[in-house]
Amino acid sequence: MKFGPVSPKEAIGGVAVHAIRQSGVVLKKGTLITGADAEALVHAGVKEIVVARLEANDVSEDEAASGVAQMIAGEGIHVEKAFTGRCNLFAARPGILMVDRKAVDELNRVDESITFATLPAFKAVTEGEMIATVKLIPFGIDRAVYDKAVDAAHQRRIDVVPFTVKRVGVVSTMLPGLAPKVIDKTVQVTKERLARAGAEVIAERRVQHTEPALREAVKELVDLGSELVLIFGASAIADRRDIIPLAVENVGGKVEHFGMPVDPGNLLLVGRIGKVPVIGAPGCARSPKENGFDWVLMRLLANLKMTREEITAMGVGGLLMEVIQRPHPRVPEPDVIETDVTAIILAAGRSTRMGGPNKLLEKIDGKPLVRIVAEQALASRAESVVVVTGHQHERIEEALCGLDVGFVHNPDFAEGLATSLKAGIKAVPSSSGAALVCLGDMPLVDSKVLDRLIESFAPEKDGLIAIPVAEGRRGNPVLWSRRLFKELLTLEGDIGARHIIMKHNELVVEVPTTGVGVFLDVDTPEALADALKHR
CATH class of the missing domain: 3.90.105.10 (Molybdopterin biosynthesis moea protein, domain 2)
Known part of the structure; x- marks a missing residue:
């Protein structure tokens, strides 16, 4: 080249x-x-x-990135079209990401012009979640280098192993002082965890914290056809001779390992009764926040082996003290008022589906769509409003003349929605604890809907994402806690944040709404006519 x-x-x-x-x-x-x-x-x-x-023997950046990505993508992976030398890989199904560290290292050592990055091995991923990316540094590479990279990619692949265990039995032991509502919450949290993998609780038992009672309950759950048994003890397992490991052994099972180098999650036990795996859950498993229990549970739901060797290999990266839901992160942000919300209006698009005119400047009742959206944002409880411009930015600013909004121009708007979203997130004042991301082409979303989203934002209760819902469907706009800004800033291309929502579904607050307003975006002349009809 x-x-x-x-x-x-x-x-x-x-x-x-x-x-x-x-x-x-x-x-x-x-x-x-x-x-x-x-x-x-x-x-x-x-x-x-x-x-x-490029010269005759060169391979262009997009062709090279796509070729390498297609070659290394194994089962359960979808490869997106390459763009500006980057080709992203997404999970085509929920499951566990299987990555061979040697494969990644080997590919990255082929040549400095080719890079390959993945999420951590054994991570539980959702359908649509970005799991890896191939990036070409130059605009093209020599075909000999490309062929070597493709060969390296072909030798070892990455896969998403599907969740196959669907039937789970749960037993909780009881002691005086343990409130029934604690067990109720534990079972509910467990059901939500399992639902992410398509599994369900087929039977639940609550027994006294004694070895005979627990042994009989575990045996009953296995006989009922449980493919996995979870034991939540009223008291933490203290030793291999404690009640939970004894019950597993006395029912004919085997304790494969007790303890794990993951914190929270140290006091976890893994055993097996015949072909049925058993987890003696640590106390932290009662919480929805990520802990070592999640790591073991999700692997077992994918029918992956979980022996002493696998568990003792979890130490590096096993310190999970800082998780996104924690209200007091290690690095404090003293100037942030967590309940203050900034509204971001995305108004940078090229309106390609409108067939010519800028859709945001189309009028309803004599007002441009983008002005209607901005006025509703200003009428809401949002502390400030930021408008992201791009295509025809001068005309957009003119349409908003006289309104108390801030502007941030996105020169890279043609590269996709993610660039505008990131520009807006970066423009959020440092004092704001959340961003309400509004679309400039949704004029039927009024300030009342925005206020309900803001009111439903509950960071103290792990409600970090607020989404409007009508007739069982999720719509727009979406409110995001500052704690998720870093993830939003990783988005690339013309994709939204749906996979981030799916990843953190336990943090979502669904806000009931009515009508079509949260679904109707004016992308076409027909949609504009529909908006006029419902106005």
């Missing part, structure tokens, strides 16, 4: 290495330079531009 500075006329057919903004000319990085581009550059006074030009 040729690389270096040339005159604008010599640059024709090459790819712009850097963005250029000069005298009204805007040339994005990665643009294939045409004759018209060259003339515009000359007219703007640009004397020299750095370009990359």
